[in-house]
Amino acid sequence: MNPADTARVSITVRNNTNTVQRVKTVRISGTALALTFFTYDTTVPFDVPPKSSETRAFPLEPTDLGSQALGLLPVTVEAIDVQRDVIASVETTGDIKGSLWSVYGAFGLGVLVLTALSWAGALIALARRRLPANRWQRAMRFLPAGIGTGLVAVISLSVLRLVAPSPTAEIPFIVGAAAAALLLGYVTPHPGEQMPPSEMDTVRIQR
Incomplete structure (x- = not known):
């Protein structure tokens, strides 16, 4: 379908009922x-x-x-x-044959930006050791980035004219990327516990 051309559409309707449709x-x-x-x-x-x-x-x-x-x-x-x-x-x-700045293209770019921000937030928190101590909470911190990665993959394949979005194509990409992100968050190192206040006071006195 090209916006610059007039498409010629032909349809055939088969009536299997006993009444006029x-x-x-x-x-x-x-x-x-x-x-x-x-x-x-x-x-x-x-x-x-x-x-x-x-x-x-x-x-x-x-x-x-x-x-x-x-x-x-x-x-x-x-x-x-x-x-x-x-x-x-x-x-x-x-x-x-549309434009990258179409509604669908802009939607894909928006998902890409949000996914990049999700990954950046999770990785910065990992680098600064600010992730939750609980493994499953750390895994959930990476989940939105994984889902976004799956959506970006589905939209990119569509825009590149490789695979059209469909449940059989969408589900494996999105679920697979989400599972990989969950696993990554689950195996991230423990951020470490803060020292008790009494120990912190001792350190300050020694300094």
Whole structure:
């Protein structure tokens, strides 16, 4: 899908029921990480007789698509009836020729910045020995950075047109990165206990 070109869309709706299905609108939407980044509704009214199929073609001009999405995204095509109910749908993968500064691209950059800040905060706390003494609390300190790393991987693969976001692709990356971050936080060295106040006073007197 290129914002500079007019797309020619052709759909075939098969009616397996015993009643006429009246299609009013065809909706094309792109979704990633449970978020919808673009939607196009085109009025294409036609009837599909029982136990038969109908094919319709129509032009689609996604002129604003460049500011909405980029890379490989799951795309859903839906046939909607006069009551605004979805009567048929199919899922596919779309190659979106958008901009890095689109909504999806900006979302990915935002996740990248937050992930970098999470890693920086955790590592600085580790270097200054300010992490919690409890191992599981230290592990949880690294968890947001791990989740962010998984999200960055999923979005990057999508933008680079290598793998489209989907549950089968998202879950292994996010869960794997989160598990690695948890393990890293769990095995970090103990920050050490502070000396009791009486010992600290003794040190001050000696000095």
